[in-house]
Structure formats: C-alpha cells, structure tokens
Amino acid sequence: MTHPEPAPGERTLRRPELRPLWHTVHDRLSSGRPVTRVRLGPLDDAQREALADLLGLDRLPDAQPFVALARLEDAVTELCGRTVRETVTELVGPVGDRARERRRQEDERAELWTWLADHDIVRAQPALAEWVASCRAAGLVGASPERTRSVLTEALTVLGELPARAEPLPVFAARVLNGHSHALDDGTPVSTLVLRALATLQDTAAPQSAAERRALWTRAGVADDDLSATVLVAGLRPSGDGPLARVSRVCAGAGQAASLTLAQLRAPGAFTLSVAPAPVVHAVENPSILALAVRRFGPDCPPLVCTSGWPNSAAIHLLRLLADQGATLRYHGDFDGEGIRIAAYVLDKTQARPWRMTAADYRAAVARTSHGPEPGRLTEAPWDPELTRVMTEHGTAVVEELVADVLLADLAAEVR
Numbered sequence: 001m002t003h004p005e006p007a008p009g010e011r012t013l014r015r016p017e018l019r020p021l022w023h024t025v026h027d028r029l030s031s032g033r034p035v036t037r038v039r040l041g042p043l044d045d046a047q048r049e050a051l052a053d054l055l056g057l058d059r060l061p062d063a064q065p066f067v068a069l070a071r072l073e074d075a076v077t078e079l080c081g082r083t084v085r086e087t088v089t090e091l092v093g094p095v096g097d098r099a100r101e102r103r104r105q106e107d108e109r110a111e112l113w114t115w116l117a118d119h120d121i122v123r124a125q126p127a128l129a130e131w132v133a134s135c136r137a138a139g140l141v142g143a144s145p146e147r148t149r150s151v152l153t154e155a156l157t158v159l160g161e162l163p164a165r166a167e168p169l170p171v172f173a174a175r176v177l178n179g180h181s182h183a184l185d186d187g188t189p190v191s192t193l194v195l196r197a198l199a200t201l202q203d204t205a206a207p208q209s210a211a212e213r214r215a216l217w218t219r220a221g222v223a224d225d226d227l228s229a230t231v232l233v234a235g236l237r238p239s240g241d242g243p244l245a246r247v248s249r250v251c252a253g254a255g256q257a258a259s260l261t262l263a264q265l266r267a268p269g270a271f272t273l274s275v276a277p278a279p280v281v282h283a284v285e286n287p288s289i290l291a292l293a294v295r296r297f298g299p300d301c302p303p304l305v306c307t308s309g310w311p312n313s314a315a316i317h318l319l320r321l322l323a324d325q326g327a328t329l330r331y332h333g334d335f336d337g338e339g340i341r342i343a344a345y346v347l348d349k350t351q352a353r354p355w356r357m358t359a360a361d362y363r364a365a366v367a368r369t370s371h372g373p374e375p376g377r378l379t380e381a382p383w384d385p386e387l388t389r390v391m392t393e394h395g396t397a398v399v400e401e402l403v404a405d406v407l408l409a410d411l412a413a414e415v416r
Helices: 008-013 016-029 045-055 069-080 084-091 098-117 120-124 126-138 145-161 169-176 189-201 210-219 243-253 262-266 287-300 313-324 337-349 359-368 385-394 400-415
Strands: 037-039 066-068 230-234 258-261 280-284 304-306 328-332
Touching (some): 008 045, 008 069, 016 045, 016 084, 045 069, 066 069, 098 145, 120 126, 120 337, 126 189, 126 337, 189 210, 230 287, 243 258, 243 262, 258 262, 262 313, 280 400, 287 400, 304 313, 328 337, 337 385, 359 400
Parallel strands (some): 280 304, 280 328
Antiparallel strands (some): 037 066, 230 258, 230 304
C-alpha cells in the first residue's frame, strides 16, 4: 500500500531543521499564557536558512532570533491552511495549559488544608491547629493532594479512636485502619502524623527516639496493659456483681477512694447506676481534689472521678460507661494551657460538659489569686471562646487546688 506524498507546504513544515521552532512554540503555547513571540536558538546555519525560507526573509536571521507569532501564523496559514496551534499539535503533540494546571493544583491544595482545619477532630481540640500548620508546612505527601488527604484521613481516624483499649500497637492499627496491622509502625507517614499531633496536644517536642515514641503511644493507651491503666474514683455505688460494682461499693461505703484498673472496668458483670434519676458524676484533673472530697464527705462523698492529668484509657472508658448508664458528666481542670487542652480532650472523647470552666469562673478565681505562674501555651477553649482571651490578658494560671473550696461547695450541694 502506497501513502500519498505530502503537499509541498507540508514538506516545508516538516523539515528537520524546523523542529527547534515547533518545540519552542509548543512549549510557549502550553504555558497557558498569551504568546506574541518566541525566542529560538542558538540555531545552526541550516536551521537559520530553514527559518528564513519559512518566513520569507531576505537574509538569514540571528543565531538566537525572536520570531513574532503573528508572522509565523501568516506563513503557516499560507503554506497549509492551518493555524500554528494546529500545526504544533500535529507535529509535536497536544498543547497543554500549565497555568490552568497550576491553578487547579493550587485550588486542590487550598481545599485540602481548609478541609483539615475544619475537621471535627481539629475543631473539637483547637490545640491541633498548630499540628495543622505543621502538616501544611511539611507539604504534600508524594506531591499529591489526593494521597495527602488519604494519609491525613487515616491519622485523624487514629486520633479519633484514642485513647486506645490498652492493646498492642499492631492490634490497635489493625482494628482502626481496616486490618493494616503495620500502618502505625515506626516511620510510616500515618504514625509520624499521629505522634506529632499527640506531641502538640501535650505541648512536648516531636519524639526523636524510639523511647519517646513509645512513651507517647503509652499515654494514649496503646501498648498499655489493662492492669497499669488505672483511674481514681470516689463515691461510686453501682449495683451489680462485677468487680467494678463490688470494688466501688466497698470503697464508697468505707469513705475511701478506689483505684480501678482497666481490667476491672472491662470484666464481665452487671453494672448499673441504681440511683434514680441517674446521678451527676463530677470529674477532676488532680488527685488532690478527690482526696479533699473524700476527707470532707467520707461515706457520703458524691460520685467523683479523677483523670490524674491527661486521661488514660481507663479514665475515658469509665466516663463512657457512666454516660451509657445515664449519668450526667461534669468536668473541671486547671486554668492553664495544658488544663484547657486536657479539658477539650475529655469533652471531645466523652459526653462530659464543663464544670466551672468559663471565663467568668476564671475571672473569679484569678481575683483571689492574682500572682500565679504563667499559664503556658494557650489554645482556644471550644466551650467558651472568651476564656483563652481572658487568660491571655491576665497571664496567670489558676490550678485546681486554688478553687477547691468552690468545687467542694458544689459537691456539698449534691450531698444535700
């Protein structure tokens, strides 16, 4: 089968010496920006001669000439009846639009970071805003917004499941990440993101060693055994024959606090809050408040839970159990940077609501103790946006022990 000979004009356009011209024009048109001329070169003598023939010049152009696109358009149209864009598409390939592609990528990146900043987990714990900023500064994973969103989604899924159930890291990873038991191994993108988020919440430096990484996971209830994870309680009198119910009743009746292990909380056995209506259960950050309550009220102590700082898996598990039984949960902590972050964490992970943790409560407390330590890094309090602003203005922390009389008065009202 014979192919028809190209027309003379086509043969001219396809001269090898003109390839630098077509590739340069193709590249400039693909920029997506207006093009009025292109710069060629350096051209050898044969390429200069071919360009002169194409444009009908009476002399050879310079070795690095500028070629006006309008003149090139006239020459190409006269030779073959096509436009320059059609010609370079035929000779080189489809003309792109890099400017539009850049805009599309910028829009995708902006949408990604907006999605992350507005995610429910980030909004519930505003301290994570700093983590969001660090993720953005680190850039995209594999230069791909889609892949970055996928990794961030997995990291947020993990954060939403913490504190864990006192289980080994591979078991936890498999449970929350669709069976991928190695997804949180050291060095994986998801593990790095989660640990950076935990460090941000706890106001510590990003972990650099294996020991520091293990410590963060342990505080989050991962690789923590169900005996060492404990929670202090007082005044709990649930009915039932399980270890939780029996231990709690014995200690409450004796006017003593109880240290419940996660194993006891998870053991089989009936657990019912027999008081009707279901009681209000107060939770505090510091063991000293619970100790003062037990000392004052003895066997009459109302239900009280202590998180002992950042709540572990036992504390969160117990608060959830109580809420499932209809208890109303109220939480109080220190008025300092970490106390605000702990409170946001507890409110996010359980059904607890703030207890004397508003800006008005802080003003009343700081009026009594105006020369406390600095509050440290302050982040937004989701339950009262004014609180952080007022604390910033005063620059003073108020630890829970300094308002113990106010908290005990509230508990006394519960006793009555």
